[in-house]
Amino acid sequence: MIVKHVEIKRAIAAVTAAIAFFLIGCRPGILGKRDLGEEKSASAMHLEAVSYLRAGKYEKALTLLEKISARYPGYNNISTVEYQTARVLNLLGQYERSSREALKWMKRYPRHPDKKDMMLLLGEDFESLKNKPQAFYWFLEAKKESLDDPQKEEELNERLVYLINTCGIEDIPLLEVYAAGTHYAPLVRNRKAVVFFEHDDLEKAGAIAMDMVRNSRDPSWISQGRALLQRIEEEMTVRKGVVGCLLPLSGPFQIYGEEVLNGIQLGIFDCSKGSSGLEVVIRDTRDKQDHAVTELENMAHIEKVMVVIGPLSSKTASPVAQEAQELGVPIISLTQKKDVTDYGDMVFRNFLTPSREVKRVLTPSLISMGIRRFAILYPDNAYGRFFMNLFWDRIEDLGGSVTAVESYKIDQTDFADQMKKMTGIYYPKPASLIEEEKEARPWEEEECRIYPDKEEPFVDFDAVIIPDNFQRIAMIAPQLPYHDIRDVLLIGTSLWQSPKLIESAHDYIQGAIFPSGFFAKSADPDVRHFVDIYRKNFGSAPGILAAIGYDTIRLLKKIMAEEDIHTRKDVRDALFGFQSFKGVTGNIAFDSRGELKNEPFLLTVSGRRMVMVHRESEPAVRPYDLNQPVSRKTPGQV
The missing domain is CATH 1.25.40.10 (Tetratricopeptide repeat domain)
Structure with missing residues (x-):
């Protein structure tokens, strides 16, 4: 509209x-x-x-x-x-x-x-x-x-x-005067009821809606009045402390939905944080849009939940967010789907987005350190192309420059051609240029024609950005020094975060930086506690999805404990009102669009460990040094 x-x-x-x-x-x-x-x-x-x-x-x-x-x-x-x-x-x-x-x-x-x-x-x-x-x-x-x-x-x-x-509530009195006697008067009256409803004045909203039903002769206004009365009744009869969970618990994303649910369950029953007082209604999206929307409607109308956590996949995120806004049910989406919070003030997001990742690793302080020229080596798939454009835009915004951009196939293991193109030695010199160089060469360099040096690469970048998963990085990183690409900073995305990358390629990624939404090896006591209880219950270390589920339910538990939380709008207002909630994924707060305010963590590789880079120590980050003797492995060999 x-x-x-x-x-x-x-x-x-x-x-x-x-x-x-x-x-x-x-x-x-x-x-x-x-x-x-x-x-x-x-x-x-x-x-x-x-x-x-x-x-x-x-x-x-x-x-x-x-x-x-x-x-x-x-x-x-x-x-x-x-x-x-x-x-x-x-x-x-x-x-x-x-x-x-x-x-x-x-x-x-x-x-x-x-x-x-x-x-x-x-x-x-x-x-x-x-x-x-x-x-x-x-x-x-x-x-x-x-x-x-x-x-x-x-x-x-x-x-x-x-x-x-x-129009807002302050506009309505004059609009009523100007619209009097026209066919716009009922529309203004309906808007008045809706505005009262949005401002949680359910009694006034109900009185207007009832008047529309009793006194209007137009069937459409009678229908709208009844619909508003139903919403008012639902809002007044929501079950306090009831939280809906809408996650993929079957289908291709089942493993991810279950990890989120593991974190939610730990957050509910975590004895160290006190009794929960929450009831959780769990529903499976099956990763199908229509089914996810139906389950949301059931939770709103039948289960009368106050707030919903989920969904997780981008496929179901938009239709569910749109329906949640129309139903007036606050929802905390766990997805990277672009602009999902644009549907309205009932939609929040608690998840690490690509734009936040890029802004975290490419900062003004990095440029001030002298790292101004960048090469981007990316996989030729949707993820790689999307991040390539995000990184490029961010570099230009910061006043840096992109001096080399190369893509590779997702099943590729040898990256020699890409690295040669990045350093200017892939394409042979024109014959005419070679002839000119020969004629210009003095006779003293005759020996050089008999024993020529190999062509040296021209590395005109300070950092290489590779937006790909840790498996591919383990193949790419060792090939950089083999092709004489040294003393450059490696920059990645959150997909780099894996102990297996350290095991297989730690020698080649020293000093590399990449963002993270959760760092399980943090020294923070709350993180250690969460990791310990997760290991005891599930036999493995938690990932970011479990951590987000854990934080989200604990945030809602704190909100539900407040005495003045009676309606869904109260929950929405409380989510907007939280200035900072300390979670294992960082301090959680939402901006006016329902997006997270807090920054991701920044990780680097030091020796055989991933360590957190704190904001105050970021200028100390330096490109890794590969000038020490390195064995020349065959390209592609890890």
Whole structure:
């Protein structure tokens, strides 16, 4: 609806501007008794102003129009000049001045044949000034004057409906006055009920909804009133302390859903943190969109949960988030799906996203250390291409430069060609250049022609970025020094985080940096406690999914313990209100869009260990040193 509204606004603005500048400007006036010389001067200046308008030179046009008004107030087409002045001010973004000029015009020319265009301009001015009641009033007046133009009437209708559906509680009293006696009055009344509902004033919302059901003759308003009453009843009868979990517990992502659930279960029954007081309703998404949405609806209507954790996969994230927003159920999504929180204020995300990973490893401090030139070596798949573009954009934003970019196939094991291309020795020199070099070589270098040195690589980058999993890094890293790519910083993504990478390639990734959402070997007491109880219960170390599940349920446990949490909106407000919740994945807080505020951890490799890089020590990070003797293994051999 918003996109459509913007398109309509542009269309109306274009039509109005055309009418104002070309049709109105060309309408002949009624000459009276005045100095003919002044009339000619004003007319010439006006024509020049119109030419500037057509060329889009609004500042120059405005200067001339204001001169005409000041010098020639008796000009035959002064009403057109004053209209165009108001329109140009609008185009220049000076909405306050434009509205003042337009209101003066309306008082001077109340019966002017083009007053509907000025009314439209006033609507645009007030809408831009965020004054929705006044915008509504003037668009409504313009619509009354447009009964002979069905297309414009429909466009204005859509703008009026948009203003009603997006107004706030402070706008409603005036909208009720302006809409009285029109077919927009029931729409304003319905919006009033919805706004009360959104502000948790369920009693007032219910009273309006009941009135709609009892007194409206329109079946559609009766239906909407009943739907709102049902939502109010559900909101008032939600079961406090009941949390829904919507995870893939069968299908291809079962293993990941179960890991999240393991963390959730530990968070509920963790005795060191006190009794939970929570009831958890667990449902399987089966990684199917329709089924996931149905299960969410069941949890909202039947189980009456207060909040939902999940889903996990990108496939189900968007439809579930959209439905949760429509149902008014807060949901904490555990997905990397782009823009999933854009569905509304009921949708939160507690997960490490690609953009946050990239921002964590590429920081201004890295550039200030002198690491300004980057090579990107990436897998030719969706993940690799996506991260390649993210890294490239971030590098340019920081003022760095990308000096080499190469891709490889996902089943590739020998990366010699890519590394030769990165260092400029893949393509042979042209024969003509070789001949020129021979002729320019002095006779003293004759021996060099008999015993030539091999061509040296040209490494014009300070760091190599490789957005791939740890298995591939274990193959790529040893081949870098083999091809004489040394003393460069290796940068990766969270997929690098694995003990197996240290086991197989620690010699070649010293000093490398990559982000992490959870570091199981942290010295933090809470992390150690979580790792210990996870090992005791499940026989292995926890990963990031278990840690996120553990943190999310503990956050909700803290929220549910508050006495003033009675409705789903209370939960939403509490999630927005948390400034910092200390979890094993870091300090959790959400921004105004429902996205995590906290940064990922930054890890590096030191010896045979992965260690955390603290913010205050980041400038100490240096590229790994491969100048010590290294055995030349066969390319591709790990």
